[in-house]
Amino acid sequence: MARKTGSNGELTAERVRLAALRLFADQGYAAVSMREIASAVGLQAGALYNHFPNKQALLFDLMEGHMLDLIGEWERESRRFVDPVAALEGFVRFHIRYHLTRQDAVFISYMELRNLEPENFARIEALRRVYEGFLRKIMSIGKRDGAFRIGDTPVAAMAIIAMLTGIGTWFRSGGRLSVAEVEEIYVQMALGSLGCGVARAARSMLAEPVE
Amino acid sequence: MARKTGSNGELTAERVRLAALRLFADQGYAAVSMREIASAVGLQAGALYNHFPNKQALLFDLMEGHMLDLIGEWERESRRFVDPVAALEGFVRFHIRYHLTRQDAVFISYMELRNLEPENFARIEALRRVYEGFLRKIMSIGKRDGAFRIGDTPVAAMAIIAMLTGIGTWFRSGGRLSVAEVEEIYVQMALGSLGCGVARAARSMLAEPVE
């Protein structure tokens, strides 16, 4: 009983986050009303303001949470890789897996950027740059080592991320391809786009779980 | 002179389209009011309804116009290519050039899909599939001819289009890279992603105006 109130508070906040995530992803931030979010959680609109100061803060909370999770997860995952080719492959697989299991959050993070107020926008952009930096780092090391042939590293990094993130547009789990198959295809394409042909790619695939 | 009035009508409609395009791209369909659009053209909101039956129709008009133009342009452009490698390169260059000169329309066409009513959505989606079909066709011919190594043609086509379209996210004319430089980078990456290495790519570049 003692902790019930406080406990319920964060629990409710989390349910609000989930409902908002789904609704924003489905209809867009601007098209979703606080009433809709509240009713999806079984509340009246006013009650939302006990958990989030306003609608914008709710959006920012979702986007920031997503970026922080994403960065944190990759930081943990990335420790496994030493070789840049393996790391790039690992990044591709990670990005695909992570994004396909959080399509709503990903979608929002790309679509609703413009609905962020300037300061919030800057903070999310900074996080995004951090994440993209991971890929750039891998690529520039691989380029230095002669593993990749890259015209312009920042551009190529954007190209690969766009390519990967675009999967969310069409992928439906239970569809023609499994996540694993999609990973295979994109690993090959990403490496190929960096001039890292079959032979090397194949080798690295075998090598991957190394170390 | 006889058609002065009618002429003014279409002229105004066109100015409305331009203003709406810019505003929708900047702030999003949902965030732009008819009043804003009207005032950008120097009209009262009500006057817009002499040219478009409602806000949705205006959005659809923009998106359909864009897709039809895009398809029409590529149909004209594509006649120049016979070899699939050259055609793919041509497609990449065309897509980049076309999209970078119409960033607003492109942006809207990707971002505002969900604000289309179901029937309008279906029509735009059909047009999009037509356009993507052009790339798929090139790729499957190249694959058949042994020029490309492709895991899954539809997926790879989506991957390349996502990669290319993503350019709009970061490219700013007058920035560090020219359109031509961007084209070079992406041609290389796209071909690479299809297992079509430098050598072949280089050759095909030289060969291009052929046939």
Next chain:
Amino acid sequence: MARKTGSNGELTAERVRLAALRLFADQGYAAVSMREIASAVGLQAGALYNHFPNKQALLFDLMEGHMLDLIGEWERESRRFVDPVAALEGFVRFHIRYHLTRQDAVFISYMELRNLEPENFARIEALRRVYEGFLRKIMSIGKRDGAFRIGDTPVAAMAIIAMLTGIGTWFRSGGRLSVAEVEEIYVQMALGSLGCGVARAARSMLAEPVE
């Protein structure tokens, strides 16, 4: 050719009247737009203003026209009657017949009174009082002659007119009863309500075409 223009003018005005009559009766004055009226006649809204200075004037034109016709018709018809009982019967039959053949105009004349501007309202009310005066006159003569037993002549006149006019609420031509049958019923009721029983009524019916 010479008279085409002028002639067309009044012809168009008449078509506008007809369309407006029908639309006002169906949907109510406030719910009908000038555009609707115009389009029912195959014109643009602006063109209506060549024929009527504004919407209110169009309504007034219809109502005044109806009242003037009604009064004029009864003035012609009433010349046939001398005996007040016969006259009352004649009035009942006339009112029913006239109102059932102009249901739209009648309906408007009762329903749209409140949409008249004060001055127009006063003019229509004056005409209405003229018409009701015809009935009151008949009734007071009949009362004086001992043919009718009437508590309060003005009130009884309103009662009978309300009773008769109410027919428009439910009568549909082609329905269970013919106009003639309805007339019979109401003649009997109206006379009855004035204490003028069957016997007398029957006699007067036979007598009617009498001068």
Next chain:
Amino acid sequence: MARKTGSNGELTAERVRLAALRLFADQGYAAVSMREIASAVGLQAGALYNHFPNKQALLFDLMEGHMLDLIGEWERESRRFVDPVAALEGFVRFHIRYHLTRQDAVFISYMELRNLEPENFARIEALRRVYEGFLRKIMSIGKRDGAFRIGDTPVAAMAIIAMLTGIGTWFRSGGRLSVAEVEEIYVQMALGSLGCGVARAARSMLAEPVE
């Protein structure tokens, strides 16, 4: 005390009903704006939507409430009557009294029928038929008993109701006649219209709670 809030809600709804009733009766449903209604209650327009989902629902609420009250009242009142002549007289008196004390609701119920959406219209019409059925029942019993001479019962019922309801058109309390006097006049006329002459009428008048 616990329900203070809820209580305020229904209280406000009732004040809205009253204001709307008066405004609709005065100017017509189509001519009254939600803002006007709100301001008559000292609210902003938006607040009305906490109590009624839309303008149409407000109209329907008023009309349905009126019909249900009317039916309920007559059901209670009608228990007093056994004899059809007395019942008819009772109905006339009841209808007049009830309608003259709720002129606004009555007026709306007749004038705004056409502003009801089809489904709402059907429900009000059904209630109206129930009420008219009461009179038809009285009349057909009286006809069977030989107390009334009636050409066509449904038509005669409509005629009497139209006659009675028309009173609202001209009656103003404080005018030349009192409600009681009006009742007297219409009882006589209604009975007369059913061939139930003075003698009988007089008798029943005496019998009733007269004098």
Next chain:
DNA sequence: CATGAATGAGGCTTCATTCAT
């Protein structure tokens, strides 16, 4: 923490009317 009622702003759309052509 949650509710229900309210605010004030604003959104899309329609309308009667005007006027140059």
Next chain:
DNA sequence: TATGAATGAAGCCTCATTCAT
């Protein structure tokens, strides 16, 4: 006379947010 474009006002409704309870 008729059109097509425009105005300016207004209408219904929704919304984010606040606050007393």
